[in-house]
Amino acid sequence: MTDFSFFNPTRVLFGRDKWRLIATESRALGIHKAMLLYGQGSVERSGLLHNVQQLLEEAGIEVLPVGGVKPNPIYEHALEAIKLAKEANIDAIIALGGGSVMDEAKGIAVGALDEGELWDFYERSRTVTRALPVITIPTLAATGSEMNGNSVLTRGEHKYNFSSIHVYPKLSLLSPELTMTISLKQQAYAAVDAISHIIEGYFTKQSPNFLMDELCEATIVSIMRATEEILANPTNYEPRAQFMWAATLALNGILQSGLDRFTFPNHALELPLSALFDIPHGAGLAIVIPAWMKWHWPQNPEQYSRFGRRLFGVDAPKKVIEALEEWFAKIGAPTRLTHVGITHNDLPKLAHLAYDLAKLRGGMQTTYTPEVCLSILERAL
Amino acid sequence: MTDFSFFNPTRVLFGRDKWRLIATESRALGIHKAMLLYGQGSVERSGLLHNVQQLLEEAGIEVLPVGGVKPNPIYEHALEAIKLAKEANIDAIIALGGGSVMDEAKGIAVGALDEGELWDFYERSRTVTRALPVITIPTLAATGSEMNGNSVLTRGEHKYNFSSIHVYPKLSLLSPELTMTISLKQQAYAAVDAISHIIEGYFTKQSPNFLMDELCEATIVSIMRATEEILANPTNYEPRAQFMWAATLALNGILQSGLDRFTFPNHALELPLSALFDIPHGAGLAIVIPAWMKWHWPQNPEQYSRFGRRLFGVDAPKKVIEALEEWFAKIGAPTRLTHVGITHNDLPKLAHLAYDLAKLRGGMQTTYTPEVCLSILERAL
Numbered sequence: 001m002t003d004f005s006f007f008n009p010t011r012v013l014f015g016r017d018k019w020r021l022i023a024t025e026s027r028a029l030g031i032h033k034a035m036l037l038y039g040q041g042s043v044e045r046s047g048l049l050h051n052v053q054q055l056l057e058e059a060g061i062e063v064l065p066v067g068g069v070k071p072n073p074i075y076e077h078a079l080e081a082i083k084l085a086k087e088a089n090i091d092a093i094i095a096l097g098g099g100s101v102m103d104e105a106k107g108i109a110v111g112a113l114d115e116g117e118l119w120d121f122y123e124r125s126r127t128v129t130r131a132l133p134v135i136t137i138p139t140l141a142a143t144g145s146e147m148n149g150n151s152v153l154t155r156g157e158h159k160y161n162f163s164s165i166h167v168y169p170k171l172s173l174l175s176p177e178l179t180m181t182i183s184l185k186q187q188a189y190a191a192v193d194a195i196s197h198i199i200e201g202y203f204t205k206q207s208p209n210f211l212m213d214e215l216c217e218a219t220i221v222s223i224m225r226a227t228e229e230i231l232a233n234p235t236n237y238e239p240r241a242q243f244m245w246a247a248t249l250a251l252n253g254i255l256q257s258g259l260d261r262f263t264f265p266n267h268a269l270e271l272p273l274s275a276l277f278d279i280p281h282g283a284g285l286a287i288v289i290p291a292w293m294k295w296h297w298p299q300n301p302e303q304y305s306r307f308g309r310r311l312f313g314v315d316a317p318k319k320v321i322e323a324l325e326e327w328f329a330k331i332g333a334p335t336r337l338t339h340v341g342i343t344h345n346d347l348p349k350l351a352h353l354a355y356d357l358a359k360l361r362g363g364m365q366t367t368y369t370p371e372v373c374l375s376i377l378e379r380a381l
Numbered sequence: 382m383t384d385f386s387f388f389n390p391t392r393v394l395f396g397r398d399k400w401r402l403i404a405t406e407s408r409a410l411g412i413h414k415a416m417l418l419y420g421q422g423s424v425e426r427s428g429l430l431h432n433v434q435q436l437l438e439e440a441g442i443e444v445l446p447v448g449g450v451k452p453n454p455i456y457e458h459a460l461e462a463i464k465l466a467k468e469a470n471i472d473a474i475i476a477l478g479g480g481s482v483m484d485e486a487k488g489i490a491v492g493a494l495d496e497g498e499l500w501d502f503y504e505r506s507r508t509v510t511r512a513l514p515v516i517t518i519p520t521l522a523a524t525g526s527e528m529n530g531n532s533v534l535t536r537g538e539h540k541y542n543f544s545s546i547h548v549y550p551k552l553s554l555l556s557p558e559l560t561m562t563i564s565l566k567q568q569a570y571a572a573v574d575a576i577s578h579i580i581e582g583y584f585t586k587q588s589p590n591f592l593m594d595e596l597c598e599a600t601i602v603s604i605m606r607a608t609e610e611i612l613a614n615p616t617n618y619e620p621r622a623q624f625m626w627a628a629t630l631a632l633n634g635i636l637q638s639g640l641d642r643f644t645f646p647n648h649a650l651e652l653p654l655s656a657l658f659d660i661p662h663g664a665g666l667a668i669v670i671p672a673w674m675k676w677h678w679p680q681n682p683e684q685y686s687r688f689g690r691r692l693f694g695v696d697a698p699k700k701v702i703e704a705l706e707e708w709f710a711k712i713g714a715p716t717r718l719t720h721v722g723i724t725h726n727d728l729p730k731l732a733h734l735a736y737d738l739a740k741l742r743g744g745m746q747t748t749y750t751p752e753v754c755l756s757i758l759e760r761a762l
Contacts, residue, residue, distance in 0.1 A: 001395075001557070001619060001622035001623055001626060002396070003395060003396025003397065003399070004395050004396065005392070005393065005394050005395065006392070006393040006395065007391075007392040007393065008389065009390045010388075011386070011387070011388040012386060012387040012388065013386050014382075014384060014385050014386065014387065014638070014639065015383070015384025015385065016384065018384070176382070209623075210603055210606060210607075210623060211599075211600070211603040211607075211623045211626060211627050214599035214600070214602055214603050215596060215599045215600070215603075215630075217599065218592075218595035218596045218598065218599040219592070219595070219596070221595055222591055222592040222595050222596075225591060226591075226592075238382060241382035241639070242382055242590075242591060242592045245382060245592060245638065245639060246592050249596075249635070254630070254635060257395070257626065258395065258622070258626060
C-alpha cells in the first residue's frame with residue numbers, strides 16, 4: 001500500500017428517473033444559466049434532451065443547448081462551445097450523454113474561465129486552477145467520467161487528457177434506465193472500457209496489494225456478469241444498474257488507491273487508434289489489451305494466474321489472456337487491428353504516437369519506447 | 382440495486398507520517414484555534430499528543446487539549462468539552478485517537494454550534510444542520526468514523542448514534558504506523574468491528590446485489606488476512622496499511638450503496654452490552670454476531686452458503702457460522718456472553734435496550750421485538 005490521497009467530492013444520486021431531479025438540484029446549486037451539452041442526436045431522438053431542457057426552463061434556469069459532441073470529442077468543438085459559453089455568460093455545464101460529452105464538458109468548464117490556450121492543460125504545460133461547475137446525466141456507463149476529474153480530447157492525431165480536482169462533477173444523476181437506449185455494440189465497448197480502467201493498475205503496479213487485487217477482481221467479475229445479462233436481456237433494469245455503478249467505481253479513485261507506481265499503457269497504446277481511425281475507444285481497447293498482455297505477462301506471471309483463476313478458472317498466463325480475448329469477442333468487440341481496418345503499414349505511426357503519450361505520463365517513456373510500442377501493436381494484427 | 386445517494390466529501394491523506402501534515406493542512410483550512418481531543422492517555426505516553434500540539438503551535442494555531450474520552454464515549458464528557466469549546470471559541474476539532482475520540486469529536490462539533498440539548502440528535506428528535514469542521518488522526522482503524530458521518534455516544538444505559546453529512550471529517554490523516562501502538566487484543570476487536578460493518582448490509586439486504594456481495598467479500602477477506610498478518614508480525618507496516626484502508630472502506634458508504642432496506646441488528650444488539658458492561662464494542666460484536674446468525678440464517682440460507690464458500694471453503698450455514706465464530710476465537714475475541722461476565726439474569730434488560738434501539742431505526746422494531754432479542758441473546762450464553 002503506497003502513500004495516496006483520496007478526495008472525491010462528487011455527489012451521486014442513483015436510481016430510476018433520477019435525471020428528473022436536474023432542475024431542483026440545479027437551483028439548489030445556485031445555477032441560473034446552464035450550457036446543456038450533448039452529442040450526436042440520440043438524446044434529441046429519444047426526447048430526453050427536450051425533457052431535461054423543459055424541466056430546467058420551468059424552474060427558471062436559462063438553457064443554452066450545444067450539440068454535436070463526437071464519440072471521440074474534438075478539441076475544436078470544445079473551443080467553439082467555450083466561445084458560446086463566454087458570450088452567453090453561463091454559470092454551469094450540464095453534460096447529457098456518454099463519456100465524450102462529460103469529458104468535453106470538463107474542458108469547456110475550464111476554458112470558460114481561462115483566457116489562455118486550452119490545449120496547455122491537455123499537454124500538461126499548465127495546471128487547472130478553476131472551472132465552472134459540471135453536472136452530468138450519463139446515458140452510457142463506461143468511462144467513469146461522472147465521478148472523476150478526467151477529461152480526454154482529440155486534436156488532430158493527438159488524443160490527450162488532463163485530470164483535476166476542479167472538474168469533478170458537483171453532481172451526477174445516474175439513471176440506469178437511460179443506458180437502455182445505446183446499442184449492444186456500444187454496451188460491449190463500454191464493458192471493455194470499464195474493465196480496462198481496472199486492469200491498468202491491477203497489472204502494472206510495482207508492489208503486491210492484496211486488498212486492491214480483491215476489490216479489482218470483485219468489480220471486474222461483476223462487470224462481466226452484468227454485461228452478459230444485459231446482452232441477453234437488454235431491457236432488464238437490474239444488470240443495467242449493476243453495470244452503471246460498477247463502471248463508476250472502476251475509475252473513481254477507490255480501485256487505484258494505494259497502488260504502487262502504476263501506469264496506463266493500454267490507454268497510451270489505444271488513444272492513437274481512436275484518434276487516427278475514429279474507432280470507439282472501447283473497441284480499440286479490446287484490440288490492444290490482449291496484445292499488451294501477451295507482451296507484458298512475463299513481467300508478472302503470478303498476477304496473470306491469479307486473475308485467471310478468479311475470473312476464468314484457468315491458471316497459465318497464455319490461457320488467461322486467451323480467455324479474456326475470447327470473452328471480448330463473445331460480447332461482440334473486435335480483438336484484432338485488422339477487424340477495424342488497420343494494417344501493418346499504419347503501425348509505425350501509431351507506435352510513435354503512443355510513445356508521445358508515454359512521454360506525457362511520468363515514468364512510462366523508458367519502458368514504452370517506439371520500438372516496444374510497435375512490437376506490442378504487431379501482436380494485435 | 383435500490384436507489385441511493387452517495388456523497389463522501391472527506392479528504393484522505395494516507396501513508397506513513399501523514400499525521401505530520403496536521404499543521405500545514407489546518408492552516409490551509411483556515412483554522413486558528415483548535416480543540417485537540419484525545420482519550421485515555423496512550424497518545425500522551427507515546428509522545429504523539431505532544432508532537433501534534435507542537436506542530437500546530439509552531440504554525441501559529443492555538444491548541445486546547447482535551448483528554449479523557451473513554452472507549453465507550455460518555456455523553457456527559459462531550460457536554461463538558463462543548464462548554465470548553467464555547468468558552469474558548471474554538472473553530473475546529475482535531476480528533477487524535479480511535480473511533481471513540483472521533484465519534485465524540487463529531488458530537489462536540491455539533492454541540493459547539495447549538496444551544497439546545499445535544500442528546501436530541503442521538504435520540505433523533507432533531508436533525509443536525511451545522512457543525513464545526515472535524516479533522517481526524519486515527520490511532521486505531523476499526524469504526525470507519527474517519528470517513529463517515531456517524532457518531533455514537535453513551536448516556537447512562539443508552540448508547541445511541543446519529544449520522545449527518547455535516548460531521549464528515551474535512552480531512553483525515555491516516556498513518557498506518559500509528560496503529561502499531563494498540564494491543565493485539567484491541568486489534569482483534571477492531572477486526573471484528575470492521576467486519577461487522579460489512580456483515581450487517583450483506584446479510585440483511587432484502588434483494589440480491591451481486592456487485593455489493595463481491596465487494597463486501599473482497600473487503601472481508603482482506604481484513605481477515607491483514608488481521609492474521611498483524612497478529613503474527615505486529616510491527617510490519619504493510620498489513621497495518623491494508624487493514625486501515627479496508628476498515629475505512631468498510632463503512633464509508635461504498636459497500637452500503639444500493640443495498641435494499643438493510644438494517645444493523647448486530648449493532649442494536651451489541652450497543653447495550655458495551656453501554657451497560659463497558660466492554661469493547663468489537664468484543665461485544667464477536668459475541669453477538671454468531672448468535673444473531675444462528676437465529677437469522679434460515680431467512681437467507683443461500684447468502685450464508687455463498688459467504689462460507691468464499692471465506693472458509695464451507696457451504697452449510699451452520700458450518701459457516703461455526704467457522705466465523707472459530708475465527709473470532711482464534712484472533713483472541715470472546716465469543717460468548719459468559720466470557721465477559723454477562724449471565725442469564727442480565728438478558729431481559731439487554732433485550733429491552735436492544736429493542737429500544739430497534740425502535741429508533743426505521744423498520745426494525747417489528748422484527749426485533751424484546752422476545753426476539755432475548756432469544757438471540759440466549760444463543761450467545
